[in-house]
Amino acid sequence: MPATLGTGPDPRRVAARRDVGCTSCPIQTKAVCAHSDPDELRVLDAIKSYRDYAIGQDILAAGMASEMVGSIVRGVVKLTKTAADGRAQIVGLLFAGDLVGRPMRPLALYDATAATDVTLCVFRRARFEELLRASPHLERRFLEMTLDELDAARDWQFLLGRKTAREKVASFLEMLARRGPQAGAVSLALPLTRAEIAAYLGLTIETVSRQLTRLAKDGVITLDGLRGVGIPSVTALRAAAGD
Amino acid sequence: MPATLGTGPDPRRVAARRDVGCTSCPIQTKAVCAHSDPDELRVLDAIKSYRDYAIGQDILAAGMASEMVGSIVRGVVKLTKTAADGRAQIVGLLFAGDLVGRPMRPLALYDATAATDVTLCVFRRARFEELLRASPHLERRFLEMTLDELDAARDWQFLLGRKTAREKVASFLEMLARRGPQAGAVSLALPLTRAEIAAYLGLTIETVSRQLTRLAKDGVITLDGLRGVGIPSVTALRAAAGD
DNA sequence: CGTAGTCTTGATGTGGGTCAAGTTGCGTGG
DNA sequence: CCACGCAACTTGACCCACATCAAGACTACG
Numbered sequence: 001m002p003a004t005l006g007t008g009p010d011p012r013r014v015a016a017r018r019d020v021g022c023t024s025c026p027i028q029t030k031a032v033c034a035h036s037d038p039d040e041l042r043v044l045d046a047i048k049s050y051r052d053y054a055i056g057q058d059i060l061a062a063g064m065a066s067e068m069v070g071s072i073v074r075g076v077v078k079l080t081k082t083a084a085d086g087r088a089q090i091v092g093l094l095f096a097g098d099l100v101g102r103p104m105r106p107l108a109l110y111d112a113t114a115a116t117d118v119t120l121c122v123f124r125r126a127r128f129e130e131l132l133r134a135s136p137h138l139e140r141r142f143l144e145m146t147l148d149e150l151d152a153a154r155d156w157q158f159l160l161g162r163k164t165a166r167e168k169v170a171s172f173l174e175m176l177a178r179r180g181p182q183a184g185a186v187s188l189a190l191p192l193t194r195a196e197i198a199a200y201l202g203l204t205i206e207t208v209s210r211q212l213t214r215l216a217k218d219g220v221i222t223l224d225g226l227r228g229v230g231i232p233s234v235t236a237l238r239a240a241a242g243d
Numbered sequence: 244m245p246a247t248l249g250t251g252p253d254p255r256r257v258a259a260r261r262d263v264g265c266t267s268c269p270i271q272t273k274a275v276c277a278h279s280d281p282d283e284l285r286v287l288d289a290i291k292s293y294r295d296y297a298i299g300q301d302i303l304a305a306g307m308a309s310e311m312v313g314s315i316v317r318g319v320v321k322l323t324k325t326a327a328d329g330r331a332q333i334v335g336l337l338f339a340g341d342l343v344g345r346p347m348r349p350l351a352l353y354d355a356t357a358a359t360d361v362t363l364c365v366f367r368r369a370r371f372e373e374l375l376r377a378s379p380h381l382e383r384r385f386l387e388m389t390l391d392e393l394d395a396a397r398d399w400q401f402l403l404g405r406k407t408a409r410e411k412v413a414s415f416l417e418m419l420a421r422r423g424p425q426a427g428a429v430s431l432a433l434p435l436t437r438a439e440i441a442a443y444l445g446l447t448i449e450t451v452s453r454q455l456t457r458l459a460k461d462g463v464i465t466l467d468g469l470r471g472v473g474i475p476s477v478t479a480l481r482a483a484a485g486d
Numbered sequence: 487c488g489t490a491g492t493c494t495t496g497a498t499g500t501g502g503g504t505c506a507a508g509t510t511g512c513g514t515g516g
Numbered sequence: 517c518c519a520c521g522c523a524a525c526t527t528g529a530c531c532c533a534c535a536t537c538a539a540g541a542c543t544a545c546g
Contacts, residue, residue, distance in 0.1 A: 081397065081401045083401070083405070083486060087405045089400060091401060092397065104387065109397070136376075139382065142386070143389065146390060150389060153397055154334040154396055155334075156400055157332060157334045157399055158324045158332040160445065161444070162326070162331075162445060164534095165533075193492070194493060194494095195492085201404070202403065203534080204536080206494080207533090207534060212494095213495090226542085242326065243327070407501080407502095437524070446502075448524090449503075449504085449505095450501090450502055452525060452526055469524070
């Protein structure tokens with residue numbers, strides 16, 4: 001049994017569990033199985049297993065075989081593309097319900113890393129693909145989720161190509177407030193370090209830091225410790241984000 | 244009958260044709276119908292129609308209903324996201340075989356514009372979605388193509404966030420040589436203006452122009468008129484692209 | 487309470503943007 | 517076929533947002 005989803009490092013720190021049934025699953029309305037009927041769910045339930053990853057741990061490594069796919073039950077996963085010379089860009093942030101791993105693709109293209117402590121609902125990739133082929137609801141839902149990710153990636157292309165540093169940081173916070181782990185809350189805890197935010201926005205640590213303090217000075221946000229961010233007005237934040 | 248794929252402008256300049264049969268289609272191995280069996284192809288053949296768009300013409304407009312989807316038979320289509328203040332970013336370039344329009348989505352999110360003269364093989368969206376649901380081969384192929392587009396979008400995120408202007412321009416040329424209309428050729432005609440290249444790379448016209456002349460001075464490419472580019476060594480070009 | 491990692495703040499440098507002329511290429515009409 | 521006019525492109529001078537370099541300060545964790 002492989003210890004990570006692919007052939008990643010740190011096998012010893014991975015915990016595997018088989019506890020929560022699909023009917024009491026916290027992500028059943030958002031995950032790839034959201035539209036599956038009871039029969040399909042029974043099959044999924046039988047072959048799934050839960051697995052925990054500690055913050056910082058690799059889930060998949062670029063270029064390695066991806067033998068597993070997993071649905072995020074809890075936590076945040078980052079997808080990173082790193083060049084030979086060390087330059088790194090986060091090309092996707094995944095939240096609860098999102099799928100980690102590449103069904104229908106033998107190799108991982110990006111590193112998938114736990115940005116927080118993470119719990120995945122894991123399937124063997126080959127087995128999951130059989131189910132995709134056999135269950136129209138599952139394949140249809142996977143297609144829907146892939147289309148959403150494509151839209152998100154294209155919106156991020158606009159951000160990376162055309163927005164200023166201030167707009168980038170504001171956009172990131174607005175995105176977190178909209179679809180992050182504490183979606184809808186007026187105060188949230190950043191799931192990423194400054195370095196990770198910089199890697200996601202195509203900036204440096206220093207610029208992210210400066211823009212955060214500037215947004216706070218301007219009253220668009222409040223800062224509470226290193227991770228705490230308050231959002232007094234989503235409208236003002238959206239304006240600062242430039243859309 | 245709508246004149247463009249959505250409710251876009253310039254209805255008078257759109258030509259509709261119904262000539263080429265699926266069995267003699269130039270994109271039958273690359274398009275969304277590539278894996279369809281003869282029965283499915285017969286249905287597609289019966290409901291398709293060819294349509295021509297002149298260079299610069301809008302095919303879909305962001306925010307408008309997308310009543311049609313079409314497979315590119317010939318030409319290049321650009322997807323553009325434009326902010327309220329006029330900043331624009333090309334978030335996708337589509338070539339022969341690629342699908343224009345958004346199956347399973349009622350609205351277009353980006354402007355789709357003919358970057359060259361274009362011929363599409365067009366279907367009504369509602370009808371196409373019925374077929375997607377009824378034809379596993381078709382849905383599977385559409386999923387494959389969407390996954391490929393997602394990968395391309397993520398690679399472009401790295402380019403936009405981390406590459407230098409020189410690397411961006413070199414990457415663009417390398418991408419064109421690899422998957423553009425004249426894929427594989429050592430000399431190619433740019434399907435985009437400097438302004439469009441700039442919008443695709445998150446740069447300005449001036450910077451694109453300067454980097455092209457610099458790449459030519461360094462012997463990485465040759466320039467022949469405004470549109471002609473020669474690639475003496477793909478290896479050297481790939482090195483200049485930073486990957 | 488020490489220390490290592492993370493973050494902030496300041497001083498300085500620079501890649502690419504902006505502004506402003508020119509130049510080239512090309513479609514149009516004489 | 518040529519001359520005109522305009523759009524597309526190039527080139528140069530200057531500028532600025534963000535990167536880089538360099539201290540410090542905060543926080544977490546032993």
